[in-house]
Amino acid sequence: MTTTVITRKRLLLKGENVTARLGLFAALLLGSSGARADELNTGDTAWMMTATVLVLFMTIPGLSLFYAGMVRSKNVLSVMMQCFAITGLMSILWVFFGYSIAFGNDGPWWGGLSKAFLKGVTVDAMTGTIPETVFMTFQMTFAIITPALIVGAFAERMKFSAMLWFMGVWVLVVYAPICHWVWGGGWLGSYGILDFAGGTVVHINAGMAGLVAALILGKRQGYPDTAMPPNNLGYTLMGAAMLWVGWFGFNAGSELAADGVAGMAMAVTQIATAAAALAWMFSEWVVHGKPSVLGIASGAVAGLVGITPACGFVGPMGSLVIGIAAGMLCFLASTKIKRAFGYDDSLDVFGVHAVGGIVGAILVGVFAAESLGGAGLAEGVSIGQQVKTQLIGILATIIYTGIVSLIILKVLDRVIGLRVTDDDEAQGLDITAHSERGYNLTS
Amino acid sequence: MTTTVITRKRLLLKGENVTARLGLFAALLLGSSGARADELNTGDTAWMMTATVLVLFMTIPGLSLFYAGMVRSKNVLSVMMQCFAITGLMSILWVFFGYSIAFGNDGPWWGGLSKAFLKGVTVDAMTGTIPETVFMTFQMTFAIITPALIVGAFAERMKFSAMLWFMGVWVLVVYAPICHWVWGGGWLGSYGILDFAGGTVVHINAGMAGLVAALILGKRQGYPDTAMPPNNLGYTLMGAAMLWVGWFGFNAGSELAADGVAGMAMAVTQIATAAAALAWMFSEWVVHGKPSVLGIASGAVAGLVGITPACGFVGPMGSLVIGIAAGMLCFLASTKIKRAFGYDDSLDVFGVHAVGGIVGAILVGVFAAESLGGAGLAEGVSIGQQVKTQLIGILATIIYTGIVSLIILKVLDRVIGLRVTDDDEAQGLDITAHSERGYNLTS
Amino acid sequence: MTTTVITRKRLLLKGENVTARLGLFAALLLGSSGARADELNTGDTAWMMTATVLVLFMTIPGLSLFYAGMVRSKNVLSVMMQCFAITGLMSILWVFFGYSIAFGNDGPWWGGLSKAFLKGVTVDAMTGTIPETVFMTFQMTFAIITPALIVGAFAERMKFSAMLWFMGVWVLVVYAPICHWVWGGGWLGSYGILDFAGGTVVHINAGMAGLVAALILGKRQGYPDTAMPPNNLGYTLMGAAMLWVGWFGFNAGSELAADGVAGMAMAVTQIATAAAALAWMFSEWVVHGKPSVLGIASGAVAGLVGITPACGFVGPMGSLVIGIAAGMLCFLASTKIKRAFGYDDSLDVFGVHAVGGIVGAILVGVFAAESLGGAGLAEGVSIGQQVKTQLIGILATIIYTGIVSLIILKVLDRVIGLRVTDDDEAQGLDITAHSERGYNLTS
Amino acid sequence: MKMVTAVIKPFRLDDVRDALSELGVKGMTVTEVKGFGRQKGHTELYRGAEYAVDFLPKIKLEVAVDENLLEQVVEMVVSAARTEKIGDGKIFVTDIEEVVRIRTGQTGAEAL
Amino acid sequence: MKMVTAVIKPFRLDDVRDALSELGVKGMTVTEVKGFGRQKGHTELYRGAEYAVDFLPKIKLEVAVDENLLEQVVEMVVSAARTEKIGDGKIFVTDIEEVVRIRTGQTGAEAL
Amino acid sequence: MKMVTAVIKPFRLDDVRDALSELGVKGMTVTEVKGFGRQKGHTELYRGAEYAVDFLPKIKLEVAVDENLLEQVVEMVVSAARTEKIGDGKIFVTDIEEVVRIRTGQTGAEAL
Numbered sequence A, B, C: 001m002t003t004t005v006i007t008r009k010r011l012l013l014k015g016e017n018v019t020a021r022l023g024l025f026a027a028l029l030l031g032s033s034g035a036r037a038d039e040l041n042t043g044d045t046a047w048m049m050t051a052t053v054l055v056l057f058m059t060i061p062g063l064s065l066f067y068a069g070m071v072r073s074k075n076v077l078s079v080m081m082q083c084f085a086i087t088g089l090m091s092i093l094w095v096f097f098g099y100s101i102a103f104g105n106d107g108p109w110w111g112g113l114s115k116a117f118l119k120g121v122t123v124d125a126m127t128g129t130i131p132e133t134v135f136m137t138f139q140m141t142f143a144i145i146t147p148a149l150i151v152g153a154f155a156e157r158m159k160f161s162a163m164l165w166f167m168g169v170w171v172l173v174v175y176a177p178i179c180h181w182v183w184g185g186g187w188l189g190s191y192g193i194l195d196f197a198g199g200t201v202v203h204i205n206a207g208m209a210g211l212v213a214a215l216i217l218g219k220r221q222g223y224p225d226t227a228m229p230p231n232n233l234g235y236t237l238m239g240a241a242m243l244w245v246g247w248f249g250f251n252a253g254s255e256l257a258a259d260g261v262a263g264m265a266m267a268v269t270q271i272a273t274a275a276a277a278l279a280w281m282f283s284e285w286v287v288h289g290k291p292s293v294l295g296i297a298s299g300a301v302a303g304l305v306g307i308t309p310a311c312g313f314v315g316p317m318g319s320l321v322i323g324i325a326a327g328m329l330c331f332l333a334s335t336k337i338k339r340a341f342g343y344d345d346s347l348d349v350f351g352v353h354a355v356g357g358i359v360g361a362i363l364v365g366v367f368a369a370e371s372l373g374g375a376g377l378a379e380g381v382s383i384g385q386q387v388k389t390q391l392i393g394i395l396a397t398i399i400y401t402g403i404v405s406l407i408i409l410k411v412l413d414r415v416i417g418l419r420v421t422d423d424d425e426a427q428g429l430d431i432t433a434h435s436e437r438g439y440n441l442t443s
Numbered sequence D, E, F: 001m002k003m004v005t006a007v008i009k010p011f012r013l014d015d016v017r018d019a020l021s022e023l024g025v026k027g028m029t030v031t032e033v034k035g036f037g038r039q040k041g042h043t044e045l046y047r048g049a050e051y052a053v054d055f056l057p058k059i060k061l062e063v064a065v066d067e068n069l070l071e072q073v074v075e076m077v078v079s080a081a082r083t084e085k086i087g088d089g090k091i092f093v094t095d096i097e098e099v100v101r102i103r104t105g106q107t108g109a110e111a112l
């Protein structure tokens, strides 16, 4: 059963015969009735609607709070606003074009426009055992959170209008195609990359785009000399908690069914996250003398990121190693390496999402091996070969998103300008971009 | 399939034969076993328990945060307290009488008292394919949030005791009967009104009751000259996010099953909400020069309200139009119209819920048409006829809730008084009504 | 295997034949296919994955917010940090040893180490109708929240390192064994105790351990003369709301299936919680003259605790009585009794969890009786006998956790010290233990 | 040059500012303070623990004025801040030896 | 009339207020401030970025008193606020030229 | 003994503190205040209700200094706080009659 499960998501979308993968329960039904394999299963549907809700919950309120707590109080609303507006805009663009580009047809590069404006996504359309409407909405929540993750990289200095333009273009020309490559029947999926829930598609992609944006926008005024203490670490920790909670929809939901693989995805997600939270906390305790709230929260997110590509393929002990590795390496990336290079990735989108995604995307090639407790690699594929495949997927993602994000940003900078004025930055974006104040606690 | 879907919720409860609507999966079971149609389906049950949790989540913490962030800091707790106490009180009253009045028998006006104190709602009782306990609790969460919505209209000035009395009476003599009319086998349902998840029952009802309460209580001291800035727009945006997330339980849960209709309800809810959030945001950007957090949050709620009556009946493009219309019209109602008339509906319960509900309740009559991508109107019913039916439902709701709410409030005002003293209002309700302070951030 | 597991909480103990309770649907499958009863059911699995997510949601963010709002602002982060770090640590220890100790084999005292490091918990392993991975993770969330509850008792004064050591040892030598006694096939379960979701295992256990910790650590500086106002009651109320919402996973999830019992567990949880919230609120209103946010929030939690052991066994009216009793008695315990004895249980872990748990654990023995609307006691068992059984379970828990917690704490105090220095306590744990500040609202 | 320091009720601030602006006062500095005085505070109650909060929110207004405006300013503040209920607050007048406008380095009356 | 301005440790406030009340002082105004001095602050650390916070929370107490009470008031504040650890704070005495009670318009000692 | 009270822009605080430390000033007290002056504020807009916020965040710095340091201190503050844009703030110098260090009871210059 294992090897088939591995590719569930990809295969479903490539229209291959999925009967074998539906498990005994479905087989039983099929056997006794001769029904087609795309019969609606209420349990799978119940889980996938729940999973969709959970992934939306990750972005709003989860990610919004996680990010909003880390900026200075004069920008607390601006970050939340960006996440919220992205949620609105991506939903519409996904319906218009994104879904079709990602999941229309299965050419190597993009899915075409045959499903643009949700053509054919009717109340009866099915994706495997669930309604296609649910699959479309589930995937939409991924297309929402990925751009929203990037917000952290340029927080406290980007123009709201430029942000909207960037994200709107980016989701169509960067996110949707990469999503197609890996999950929509495109070349990376065919090539054999393992990415259960979005190590390349979501995290490396967002992390790299974030780095490019941080470099092009330049540092915040006063960085790194001025203290820029988080305005509300309680928000950040609660946001991390909501990300953790919601991430089960992201990871176990990526199975598109309520089955044993989903159950294992849930278990290993919990293990890796716990391990990474502790790994970052103890690393910091050793290096800086104290464990911190920001540290443990960041560690949990690093673990969630790290296990994302791996969650349907590895076993408990594999997830433990992935969690520890993600926690420690993201800690180094976000504290030491960032400081060494001097770029201003405000909230460490690169250090957590790109680095954590890379750690997970490589290690899944190792721990998916049956000998290491995983679900097993494809027949005849060695760990070394799988890791090579993974590296190619990682590189392809980094190069494509890096270059195209750069182009979009450069063009926008020329046309409308990316950065707010110095005065607006000093006064804060809440007042200058939105005419509102975040806290007004004395009236 | 379409015409049956329209009445799904009502018919299920009226014990009519539902076999046709259960889809292939159930039919299969039925075919092979001859079991009765009210066999428990674990997938449907799983979804409906989840949906119930989600609707509770909308009120506490969602709505509480949404509202609490908008008032002044001296009243931040009072608003949360009202929502929480309503949650407690409505639960008990629903168990005692409300459920029976709404869903007891199917006379035209009310359901009688045959199910008072949950008589007959045993562990084995079924409602369609789910346990009746789950159906009862799901509907309870609607009976909780509807009164809680009204709180926004009289925020910052109503006596807590009077609020409890008002809500307690209101839920039994206004909410439960209207719920019965539309969903419990009453006259409006029989008449053919389309209200999938509560455009009339919940939103127009609450919005109108709120307007009456705002008018009878009168303006807050200093309104509209004194600045009354929201104390914590971060709370408001997070509350809006939680409402958005929880609303999938409200809308897709109203199908009472994990099926294709629920999936479509989920998809169109997302689309309408996104569209409305953007519509309000861009309207404000054009009219006032800047997009705001309060604006986009209000827009999202307006979209959720607008799609509520329509979500099981319309397709993606219908939902897009409904979202845009709800966003723009609620924007006008809450900024321009309120100011023109001068009433003090503190947090725009009328402007968002009544107006959004009306927009959705009318437009569902249009976009439910199969030609416009909807599930289809009943046989022989034209768009014009359906819209007329919708208007009658809207008017009936407005008139009934308007008059009865007025009477309850007038009586209570005479007997115990509705409004706090001027001094208490000036000092804030947190201290004067609850002996507590919301924020104490320096010790 | 099925008979043991599906029956888990209720029937494990009563040893009844469970086929009848699987409902017609499952019976149908069994009948028509001859499949083994431990076939995966997607609906049950969907619900249990959701329930798992909900219980995690109770701890982070729910409990963290509930507690964090009650302490002084200088300790707001420390409390959240403790809950979060516990989440990480308990997850790992559960995977390593805890799960095996609790659910390995079914000897009377502990489960042994046969499942240590999740040996045998593969992707195909089943527990009843759900994957064992899901069962393991669901139970893990209980092993997370139970220690996290204790945090409230020693808030604002315990060393972070000592806290980690205490919790790490405690979960393995106190929690996991008691869990085994009641749910894992141990002596208390065999003896016939009724504890559906954790009155003894979770609440009395945590409440008693908390009392011991509060006594051994001693009072906070200045207690009870100095005012120690909660820094953010909005957080506390939102935390209570999240606990309420998440608790449906805890209680209805403990059925391990999406069936009629789960549905009833959900309904009675709602009723008892509402009743207890109102009971505490009105008690306070009568005794102190005003209803308060902290009161109603505490009442809701008291009700949730009270119904926990009872939720799968009692009917609506039984739950109403349990809720009222829990609300009123926990009110007395947390206001009058604590003050009379003078111990400093900072956030009333004993007064709410131990007292509420005892109320529920006793009353389930009464209201489980069929004559009182419950699911029925085991054949031949009278109410009096059942209450005696319950008292023995309560006493066993109190004595075991009391003594072992005391020993662990005494040893740790000697070896590394339990309490922070006076200066650190005065300055607050956020700065001194974590080098962070909770609020930084003016930059 | 004199400093007029007024402790007033928060909701009178806008009126006082407007009154002073009318007199031609160009600037002032405002601090959120807590006042203790004859006006009684409130009690708070948390899980049975009751305690009195005697400090009430007030606004402290500091206005540097030229001697010749002093009397008018004091009168204006009194009339704009007065509610005739206990707790209306106090005005303190103190002497300023020197004033400097940081931007320009101007001193004395010019600096205001 | 003199203004006694004391910068003290926050947790001494209640004692100081009680001590002054015993002396018959009827009112005072309190501000949350941050103090910089010999007492060292703490460091905060966010994702590897460490920085020193030298400003410590203090309470500034302002009490207008009649000359004849001045000495007693200062002594009382000193003894009630003293912990004998670094950072106990300072007392500054300045002259007040006039006091007005806003509610009544009373001036001078009557206004206190 | 003189009290130098400076109202400055918040982000200049660190520079001013450093400058004063260099002069040998050992302590100071800082308050978050709101300033009203020539520098214009902003407007806020909530659901169509627009209103002007004229009070801007400022920092009030109080430093007690010995007379002989006065001039230098004032100059230092001016040069460290100046941005040459409107709203840079003011410095007020007032007389202190007495200073006491609470911890030791020292008075006068010793107390600083």
Ligand SMILES: Nc1ncnc2c1ncn2[C@@H]1O[C@H](COP(=O)(O)OP(=O)(O)O)[C@@H](O)[C@H]1O
Residues within 6 Å of the ligand: D007, D034, D035, D036, D037, D038, D039, D056, D058, D085, D086, D087, D088, D089, D090, E026, E027, E028, E029, E030, E062, E063, E064, E065, E101, E102, E103, E112
């Ligand atoms: N002696 C004093 N020194 C400094 N501030 C004072 C003094 N007395 C009163 N105040 C301030 O004036 C405010 C109002 O005083 P209070 O005695 O309550 O009423 P009233 O203004 O009517 O006399 C107090 O809250 C306090 O801030």
Ligand SMILES: Nc1ncnc2c1ncn2[C@@H]1O[C@H](COP(=O)(O)OP(=O)(O)O)[C@@H](O)[C@H]1O
Residues within 6 Å of the ligand: E007, E034, E035, E036, E037, E038, E039, E056, E058, E085, E086, E087, E088, E089, E090, F026, F027, F028, F029, F030, F062, F063, F064, F065, F101, F102, F103, F112
């Ligand atoms: N020259 C000064 N001017 C104004 N305030 C001062 C001055 N020196 C000290 N302070 C205030 O007094 C507080 C305590 O001073 P510090 O030097 O830390 O200890 P000590 O009170 O023991 O001398 C400081 O935090 C500051 O608020």
Ligand SMILES: Nc1ncnc2c1ncn2[C@@H]1O[C@H](COP(=O)(O)OP(=O)(O)O)[C@@H](O)[C@H]1O
Residues within 6 Å of the ligand: D026, D027, D028, D029, D030, D062, D063, D064, D065, D101, D102, D103, D112, F007, F034, F035, F036, F037, F038, F039, F056, F058, F085, F086, F087, F088, F089, F090
């Ligand atoms: N007469 C005054 N009394 C007290 N504070 C003043 C006075 N005038 C100005 N200020 C303070 O100085 C700040 C700066 O003044 P402003 O007129 O805006 O610009 P500038 O400093 O360039 O003259 C104000 O925000 C206010 O805090």
